[in-house]
Amino acid sequence: xxxxxxxxxxxxxxxxxxxxxxxxxxxxxxxxxxxxxxxxxxxxxxxxxxxxxxxxxxxxxxxxxxxxxxxxxxxxxxxxxxxxxxxxxxxxxxxxxxxxxxxxxxxxxxxxxxxxxxxxxxxxxxxxxxxxxxxxxxxxxxxxxxxxxxxxxxxxxxxxxxxxxxxxxxxxxxxxxxxxxxxxxxxxxxxxxxxxxxxxxxxxxxxxxxxxxxxxxxxxxxxxxxxxxxxxxxxxxxxxxxxxxxxxxxxxxxxxxxxxxxxxxxxxxxxxxxxxxxxxxxxxxxxxxxxxxxxxxxxxxxxxxxxxxxxxxxxxxxxxxxxxxxxxxxxxxxxxxxxxxxxxxxxxxxxxxxxxxxxxxxxxxxxxxxxxxxxxxxxxxxxxxxxxx
Amino acid sequence: xxxxxxxxxxxxxxxxxxxxxxxxxxxxxxxxxxxxxxxxxxxxxxxxxxxxxxxxxxxxxxxxxxxxxxxxxxxxxxxxxxxxxxxxxxxxxxxxxxxxxxxxxxxxxxxxxxxxxxxxxxxxxxxxxxxxxxxxxxxxxxxxxxxxxxxxxxxxxxxxxxxxxxxxxxxxxxxxxxxxxxxxxxxxxxxxxxxxxxxxxxxxxxxxxxxxxxxxxxxxxxxxxxxxxxxxxxxxxxxxxxxxxxxxxxxxxxxxxxxxxxxxxxxxxxxxxxxxxxxxxxxxxxxxxx
Numbered sequence: 001x002x003x004x005x006x007x008x009x010x011x012x013x014x015x016x017x018x019x020x021x022x023x024x025x026x027x028x029x030x031x032x033x034x035x036x037x038x039x040x041x042x043x044x045x046x047x048x049x050x051x052x053x054x055x056x057x058x059x060x061x062x063x064x065x066x067x068x069x070x071x072x073x074x075x076x077x078x079x080x081x082x083x084x085x086x087x088x089x090x091x092x093x094x095x096x097x098x099x100x101x102x103x104x105x106x107x108x109x110x111x112x113x114x115x116x117x118x119x120x121x122x123x124x125x126x127x128x129x130x131x132x133x134x135x136x137x138x139x140x141x142x143x144x145x146x147x148x149x150x151x152x153x154x155x156x157x158x159x160x161x162x163x164x165x166x167x168x169x170x171x172x173x174x175x176x177x178x179x180x181x182x183x184x185x186x187x188x189x190x191x192x193x194x195x196x197x198x199x200x201x202x203x204x205x206x207x208x209x210x211x212x213x214x215x216x217x218x219x220x221x222x223x224x225x226x227x228x229x230x231x232x233x234x235x236x237x238x239x240x241x242x243x244x245x246x247x248x249x250x251x252x253x254x255x256x257x258x259x260x261x262x263x264x265x266x267x268x269x270x271x272x273x274x275x276x277x278x279x280x281x282x283x284x285x286x287x288x289x290x291x292x293x294x295x296x297x298x299x300x301x302x303x304x305x306x307x308x309x310x311x312x313x314x315x316x317x318x319x320x321x322x323x324x325x326x327x328x329x330x331x332x333x334x335x336x337x338x339x340x341x342x343x344x345x346x347x348x349x350x351x352x353x354x355x356x357x358x359x360x361x362x363x364x365x366x367x368x369x370x371x372x373x374x375x376x377x378x379x380x381x382x383x384x385x386x387x388x389x
Numbered sequence: 390x391x392x393x394x395x396x397x398x399x400x401x402x403x404x405x406x407x408x409x410x411x412x413x414x415x416x417x418x419x420x421x422x423x424x425x426x427x428x429x430x431x432x433x434x435x436x437x438x439x440x441x442x443x444x445x446x447x448x449x450x451x452x453x454x455x456x457x458x459x460x461x462x463x464x465x466x467x468x469x470x471x472x473x474x475x476x477x478x479x480x481x482x483x484x485x486x487x488x489x490x491x492x493x494x495x496x497x498x499x500x501x502x503x504x505x506x507x508x509x510x511x512x513x514x515x516x517x518x519x520x521x522x523x524x525x526x527x528x529x530x531x532x533x534x535x536x537x538x539x540x541x542x543x544x545x546x547x548x549x550x551x552x553x554x555x556x557x558x559x560x561x562x563x564x565x566x567x568x569x570x571x572x573x574x575x576x577x578x579x580x581x582x583x584x585x586x587x588x589x590x591x592x593x594x595x596x597x598x599x600x601x602x603x604x605x606x607x608x609x610x611x612x613x614x615x616x617x618x619x620x621x622x623x624x625x626x627x628x629x630x631x632x633x634x635x636x637x638x639x640x641x642x643x644x645x646x647x648x649x650x651x652x653x654x655x656x657x658x659x660x661x662x663x664x665x666x667x668x669x670x671x672x673x674x675x676x677x678x679x
Contacts, residue, residue: 038608038609039507039607039608039609041502041507042507042508171652171653171656196652197648197652198652198653198655199648199652199655199656200655200656202613203613203656204604204613205405205644205645205648207401207404207405207534207645208398208401208402208644208645208646208648208649209648209649210528211394211397211398211401211528211649212394212649214394214397214528215390215391215394227509227607228509228604228605228606228607228608228609228610230509231509231511231604231605231607232603232604232605235511235603235604235605236603239521239529239531239533239534240521240528240529240530240531241521241523241528241529242528257508257509258509260508260510260511261508261509261510261511261605261606262511263511263513
């Protein structure tokens with residue numbers, strides 16, 4: 001006969017296991033490593049809100065799993081990136097890493113994710129290497145590669161009949177990668193880039209280079225700057241009288257979130273990106289409405305990228321019914337899923353970068369309005385990626 | 390490069406140099422004459438730019454009046470700041486000065502973030518300066534840039550006059566070389582320093598206000614300017630207004646032509662210049678003559 005204590009233990013164990021069954025598994029730990037201070041703070045908040053909006057829409061759970069958030073402010077500082085990412089990986093033992101905006105920080109995160117084999121979803125940073133030389137089965141990106149908008153703009157500029165173009169950007173990874181993309185697209189279309197102008201990041205004294213552009217008289221100029229630099233460049237370009245004679249093109253970052261400050265100088269500028277402010281699809285409109293209701297702010301491309309990071313994670317978890325331990329199946333499902341993004345549907349490339357439509361947009365008022373699809377279903381070439389799927 | 394392009398590039402160089410001078414002159418006053426390493430100088434530049442953004446709508450086309458009001462506000466701000474913080478720094482080591490002025494950078498950035506937010510803003514130039522003039526067939530040059538250069542020249546002349554030709558300037562120079570002796574002669578040195586500091590802040594803020602319509606107003610703008618200002622001050626000779634002017638023009642030229650001819654290396658051009666000049670003249674171009 002079973003003694004009383006043994007019986008109670010058994011009963012308790014039974015009770016506990018049934019309880020655990022009812023509740024499902026413990027919460028999934030999601031580590032958000034985003035900039036919450038500094039120049040990119042607004043972008044970090046948008047990404048977090050986008051991510052949480054999708055989880056909220058699913059009733060606060062992904063595939064039946066509660067989500068527990070851990071947050072680290074990466075300050076957009078690459079020198080602190082390894083320490084910061086290890087706080088999430090080693091101290092908090094997160095299951096999934098989500099981050100970040102700054103490419104230098106994201107590269108450090110990708111390195112740490114490869115070493116610790118932690119699942120990483122990059123919701124913004126465009127450095128080509130993340131889904132190029134650094135690619136891995138556990139690293140995904142829901143935004144873009146720097147190459148993508150550049151290439152699309154090169155194609156558009158060539159279609160417009162431009163033959164000789166000049167490029168101008170800050171001499172750092174993002175600038176050089178987007179210029180490479182432009183050159184590839186433009187020269188494939190029969191154009192020729194006659195000169196690449198660069199200046200050190202974050203120098204904003206453009207006058208000398210504008211004079212150089214005026215002297216060379218190209219048919220078109222492709223420029224990549226962001227934030228304050230983008231505002232100043234577009235205004236200076238206009239003030240130098242160049243807008244009237246030489247069309248200016250750029251990736252979306254040249255006019256995203258800066259149109260108010262750029263004023264009339266930016267009106268009518270054509271840029272390429274994977275999102276536009278007025279995509280009139282039901283998916284986008286319901287997303288924007290929901291976002292506005294929840295956060296009392298207008299969604300932007302960063303919110304979309306955060307939202308899609310949550311969708312991607314949700315798709316993987318759903319495929320394994322929330323069982324995070326079936327990792328290989330989950331990663332496989334994430335790579336094969338098609339995301340119904342507010343930007344339009346996109347699939348993942350073999351290197352885990354979105355294969356997406358790149359839109360041509362025109363600056364009107366404070367919006368970058370959709371004009372046409374510059375390149376349909378554009379896939380990053382993933383140079384240097386040695387992952388076979 | 391043909392002659393027309395070359396001349397426009399020279400204009401660019403002078404124009405950039407003059408704007409640098411405007412910011413750096415305030416730094417050389419504070420650093421050279423009062424002996425305080427003021428890392429927060431870039432923040433004063435930023436304060437000026439944000440001030441222009443904030444008060445420009447109140448003044449409409451009355452741009453010059455706005456500059457005057459802005460300068461007065463900045464000077465009052467500098468006066469109060471000296472009283473509250475900087476007056477305790479004169480007898481301290483450089484490390485403590487660096488610590489406190491660095492802390493001020495963080496405070497100003499955070500205040501800016503709380504008050505105005507992290508967005509990038511533009512300031513419109515007034516109508517009467519908004520046009521541009523044609524420079525041959527090459528390109529047009531914004532009138533506002535020429536106005537900015539003219540304003541910088543006016544400030545440079547005024548500064549030179551005040552420091553070298555007036556009684557106040559004499560007291561400032563005397564205070565820089567021997568603080569105790571000046572006090573012994575019955576001059577209120579504390580008040581004098583307070584005025585110099587207020588003037589330094591006002592100069593940086595004026596530079597920020599003048600630069601605002603040309604560039605834009607954005608977080609962290611002060612830090613970009615700070616480093617190049619220290620380069621100017623060190624090349625020119627610490628405390629020398631004339632030296633700062635020459636150094637600014639040199640830096641403007643090296644930066645402008647460096648970008649055109651040696652794009653890949655343009656980031657280091659001004660630092661190479663600084664290294665060469667310091668080897669040749671360890672105290673800078675114009676050693677303080679008083």
